[in-house]
Amino acid sequence: VDTLVAIGDFSKMTYLSVKALRHYHDVGLLEPADIDPSSGYRRYSTSQVPVAQAIRRFRDLEMPLEEIRLVLAAPDEATGNKALLRHLERVQHQLEHTQRTVASLQEVLSAQVDAAGLVEIRHLPSLSVVMHSAQVEFDVCSEWLPDALQHLHDEAAHSGQTVAGVDGALYADKFFEAGLGEVTAFVPIAGTAGSTVMTLSACTMAVLTHEGPIDDLDRTYGALGTIVAERGIAGSGPIREHYIAESRTEVCWPVATADGG
Amino acid sequence: VDTLVAIGDFSKMTYLSVKALRHYHDVGLLEPADIDPSSGYRRYSTSQVPVAQAIRRFRDLEMPLEEIRLVLAAPDEATGNKALLRHLERVQHQLEHTQRTVASLQEVLSAQVDAAGLVEIRHLPSLSVVMHSAQVEFDVCSEWLPDALQHLHDEAAHSGQTVAGVDGALYADKFFEAGLGEVTAFVPIAGTAGSTVMTLSACTMAVLTHEGPIDDLDRTYGALGTIVAERGIAGSGPIREHYIAESRTEVCWPVATADGG
């Protein structure tokens, strides 16, 4: 009942290149309905047109072939839709990020911020916190962090602990340098350490407050790192951020102290 | 006067991974300010922070490294901005396309269009036209075609020719099958062939009218190709489109005729 067509015709019906179709066959994403045993010619059924067009749309949304395979092979529609929606959310975030990047590009191309007078060397006292650490990819951190902080707040409320300060996070060097590393979300808690409450030890850091769109946070990192390097006071340890308000973030850069802290 | 920092610190100041920084050095996009001759250690100047951050933003916008190099190496600002704006236009188109794709995804995932009753076998008479052919990439055709048609209209007006029909284009098989092939834009002209006016010879084609968003044009191709294949009337030659109105396109698929036309 199905009509079979050669790969060239199927290409025109789906807007997928012949090379792409052969690749999808190789990786088992879209198998031809039939293969001529003597010539090896692929024959596609016209009933495969819709799935091929769906694949093309997924690829237009930059969905990886493996994810497309999962969506198409989902045992039920709910499972497939869940994976699809997760990807669409990511696309949506990417879209918004791109638009903000375009909007702020001119500003960024102008000269570097001069923030020398705004950097403050601050002794941060030790702090009782609930915390959660994980290996996080740079690209997904902006999705991971709010979830992690929300969880910490929920747990604190649930166990009757009192939040006693502003949310924050620690970022291992590798997180920046390799694009993947340990990130620790923390929420300050009143009282002293116990089974769930940990202590962040005191340290001295150079602090610069970032105000404005979070996409420009790198500019504050650049300005702060520059000043620490110019003064020759670089220390070691994770970078720390304090989330004062929606568009107000303190960036804390480790500096060396006389006592080696 | 410049302060030099190691690659790890520069990574944190710019949000570029160490691997990316080394790669940019290898390809000559961003050279360290200094390289230790004995150890090979790269040293970056804090004054390089802004250009590195600009590179990161360009990459966020998927600008290829070669294009970034051109923007950064532009002899004057106008030249660089021109290349940048061209890319931003492409990004903007991509953004809009992605948003339309997301919006129409549900619809597309439903069953294939049944257009059997709407396909018409039509004998297209020979036609006097002004035309322009070029090798066009699939991805840029929607930008190329309006320009090409506009040029043809301008030339026709300039040489006193009368437009006598609706704009159209021919698409070689390779355009779809290899993602790159000959596309011919044409505008019908009153009168007969001369030095600039050519003749499209008569042919018989299966015609299906696409209505609605242009992003769904593949669905009409799929439906039309399916019907031609099912009836076993496939012919050869380029596919032809007629641009009747803003969201109304006739798709013409070559069919075989008794006389071999």
Next chain:
DNA sequence: TTGCTCCTCACGTCACGTGAGGTGGC
């Protein structure tokens, strides 16, 4: 002196694209 940072290959990844060289179908 001990780690830690940094170095250079060499190879892998992802989704195809690019030929080369050859056979099958109408």
Next chain:
DNA sequence: TTGCTCCTCACGTCACGTGAGGTGGC
């Protein structure tokens, strides 16, 4: 019979990432 379509390798591309194996700096 002649092209034209289709086939299978093998390798290239782009922008890095992933180790392996080793040296330098504080």
